[in-house]
Amino acid sequence: MHYTISQIAQSLGLTAEGKADLSVRGAAEPATAAPDQLALAMQPSYAETLPKGAARAAMLWEGADWQALGLESAILAPRPRYALSGLTSLFDPGPEIAPGIHPFADVHPSAEIGADAAIGAFVQIGPRASIGARARIASHVSVAEDAKIGSDALLYSGVRIGARVTIGDRFTAQPNAVIGGDGFSFVTPEKGAVEAVRTTLGDAQGLRQQAYARIHSLGAVKIGDDVEVGANACIDRGTVADTVIGRGTKIDNLVQVGHNVRVGADCLLCGQVGIAGSTQLGDRCVLGGQVGVTDHLVLGNDVMAGAGTLLRTNQPDGRVMLGNPAMPMQASIDSYKALRRLPRLMRDIADLRTRVPKSDNHD
């Protein structure tokens, strides 16, 4: 895959500087770039390492003096990370899956497979499942009965799509992601200790649990267009209605989305986030790594939570939270700074108490 600097610039809506017909076979870090690789030096600090490599062309920040850097050609990017998106898309070969249906795949006769699909070895597509045009399905994927997936899907190896799950166009799932496991929903015949503790906040002595009965998940999962789900992530089915993931939302590895959860559009759920059952997220929420959200909450639009935050209460639009348990970000930072000084504070107070006369208990 070779492109000229001119071709690359054009695909990014940018301008090629200098020798625009110079051809490169890929991108590299400045210090290790070969002469036929485009160096990525979108900050001055990266550009300093250009002399260690052999790049003749680079992608630089807006206003960079590319000639002074000894380059023959350059692309100046006003928003470097966005340009990086276009550039990496250009050079990504994508997974190598042979066109058509692999002879070792098991596609049910009643399943519908769109035009120009590539389906790998040991893939199983169940009864009445439907997969859109141009799907790329790597080895060992299973798509259960009556699942519907839109066009241009990319499913990596070992992805599990459960029965009756519906997914929009341009869906990507990383290896071993599970869409449509049963919700974690169990109930005891009589009121049990969990319910009592939720009321009293006290200890559970004297109560006795009984054997749990399953509440089955009759709902499925409904996913909008342009969604991505990470490796080993899990999205559970709903109990009666579907669990919902909105258009454009991106879900990282090892994330847990519980049953009946509704996630809005264009959210980012980072690695190991957990969202408990029946919680709702608005649009454009961003949850950092390992964030937990307890069940039956309502988070508004544009809610953000820093890594490791535990949200136990509803959040209004635009709220930025931090900590376990969570506080608004600045309050959390202040409180934890204070916590660090707390042991000394306690000594100060003990000292103060010795210097202040006891209050008169006879009054």
Add this chain to the structure above:
Amino acid sequence: MHYTISQIAQSLGLTAEGKADLSVRGAAEPATAAPDQLALAMQPSYAETLPKGAARAAMLWEGADWQALGLESAILAPRPRYALSGLTSLFDPGPEIAPGIHPFADVHPSAEIGADAAIGAFVQIGPRASIGARARIASHVSVAEDAKIGSDALLYSGVRIGARVTIGDRFTAQPNAVIGGDGFSFVTPEKGAVEAVRTTLGDAQGLRQQAYARIHSLGAVKIGDDVEVGANACIDRGTVADTVIGRGTKIDNLVQVGHNVRVGADCLLCGQVGIAGSTQLGDRCVLGGQVGVTDHLVLGNDVMAGAGTLLRTNQPDGRVMLGNPAMPMQASIDSYKALRRLPRLMRDIADLRTRVPKSDNHD
């Protein structure tokens, strides 16, 4: 799958009100229920949305005035969530796995498969493995050598059962669950930094780790009857004896159960819980989402921990804990409320100190 209201009520041990021979094909939320669906409106707030849908029959709370709600038939449930268990079981079609052994399955000749089993495509059953009657095993499952699974198992796609694992009856495993990976157990030839820090609680300067050698997991995993394990969850093998999961315990997605752990009966381990090696849980423990339990602890019966709690110490029977690090629930709530007010408190104390005379250092 159609049932009359009378049939449904009978299967739940309840009474059908009104037109008991009305037939429904499934359950739905009140606002979206079709005329041939049973609306689930077990709280008055849900019942208010009945007019938005077209339900003719509903499941309601005990004492509800179903006629005033405009319904033709109803089932009144004294414990609605328990009734929901029976109802969803009735309408759950279960996974569609053809009876018998799929031609693309690889079942070792020495394996024993019980009567009326359904084994899907690309399943591998290893030497001398044994699987009980009426097993339903979806695609891509592997059951390694000498593993034993009881009757009525339901294994979803991609489940891994390791060698010599033994499992009771009515076992369910969600997609890509792993039972019987090797324990995370390594040792250095000489005493290393980890062990030193456990003793001193100080920094580790001056110590140098050596290469780790593996302690192999000769034990397996032993699971009682009526256990369920979630998607992408992991239960590791024991070192010498088996890791043990007690009867009736339910384990959610992405849970980690370390080597040599012993979990009692009827416990609930919610999503992303982690239990480190050699820790023991009693019966009926409930750990909320993302709870962590460190190694070699003993938790009694009926211990509960709220979401995001980190347990670093043993817990007596019935203790309810919260927070990282954990405190008894009410103490945790009080402490974190105080933490929020701590920055202001510090200003108060600084002010107090200016108003109190210094203690006389000459004494």
Add this chain to the structure above:
Amino acid sequence: MHYTISQIAQSLGLTAEGKADLSVRGAAEPATAAPDQLALAMQPSYAETLPKGAARAAMLWEGADWQALGLESAILAPRPRYALSGLTSLFDPGPEIAPGIHPFADVHPSAEIGADAAIGAFVQIGPRASIGARARIASHVSVAEDAKIGSDALLYSGVRIGARVTIGDRFTAQPNAVIGGDGFSFVTPEKGAVEAVRTTLGDAQGLRQQAYARIHSLGAVKIGDDVEVGANACIDRGTVADTVIGRGTKIDNLVQVGHNVRVGADCLLCGQVGIAGSTQLGDRCVLGGQVGVTDHLVLGNDVMAGAGTLLRTNQPDGRVMLGNPAMPMQASIDSYKALRRLPRLMRDIADLRTRVPKSDNHD
């Protein structure tokens, strides 16, 4: 698999005491050991339970009086856990994978498979992939195009190795581990709310996210010799350069290693650890269960973090951290002890304030 006590002692570099030609078929806990099993009683408290079992030989601590314990033979281990490593290695039968390539495997003609490999059912090896000598690859593994794995690999069922990943010798991956999923890297066309909040620490009102574009992962993953990766763990590809895991590092179940991360040699990452993108770890770091490390950090050599710690800042060599957010271990313990007493402290201060005269606001 039978060994004499003498053979076992020799393989551990230790001495057999007493009847050295006594033969055992395995190891067991003292209380349950059969006469032909070696009891593991490396601490006096374990030795007390020997009479409950029927062991004739045991592995004991250095200086133990084996004859007084009624044994016929013994091995005294100066470092018992290290001896346990050798012993369990001796008795571990390893997974049962038939030699050669299973007829139901799909190995691309251009792939290179080393001598004496054992490749199980439903394994897929992609174009130009290379796998070293004596590999043991269990069922359902996929190795994508151009991946290179060294000699003596052990890949359990369902492991996913992505395209162009390179791995050293003696690599072990537990079931369903994913090496080489795409990094979680997305960007909006214009500056969005996340970037604004990182600057202001305030709420995000008034800002609006746009649809995310993917930054593709052109890099792969590069893993040194003697690395192990746990069940359902994930290591993501780098954006331009590779994500790197150093020699001898051990990674537990459900761990997330983000894109561009560089982990040094001989690190231990315990269950459910998460390391966000572009962070670097030195050598011999030890992260306890559920530890989180945010993105773009630099941790030195020999850094340790206790279970449940959240690291949000760089750490120098040898630092031992604890808590969310993290503090040096002793400071964390002191602060959280103080936090527990904080509600009472607040009452003390309120009392103090009533006893100290108000400062004169007229001055």
